Amino acid sequence: MSSYDAIYAVVRRIPKGRVATYGQVAELAGLPGQARLVGYALYRVDMQHPDIPWQRVVNAKGKISHSVFRHGTDYAQRSLLEAEGIHFTASARIDLSVYRWNPAET
């Protein structure tokens, strides 16, 4: 099992209506402080892990990460998050203090 697999598992565990930061996912995946790896991993994910709600993982600023691969679909995914009850601020950011996933409650 590679470190990436742990990351995928964690991301899959993010409950609906919640988001997690890269750093948080990294920590839960057993990669303390390696937020970067999460980003690296998620880039190559959906080719082999199409079920991962990658869009529920946001950066420390509470924003959705961009990628040329997504080619603008980030806008659509934002709507999906809103459908889950996640509210975006005027700056297109998420209130992490409110929607940040608390692994201890699930």
Added chain:
DNA sequence: AATTTGACCATAA
């Protein structure tokens, strides 16, 4: 086999 690359975060200036 070696090099490139790719969704980050925290700190400092």
Added chain:
DNA sequence: GTTATGGCCAAAT
């Protein structure tokens, strides 16, 4: 608010 820097891994070319 911005820009720069250091730290880390696996897959793709």
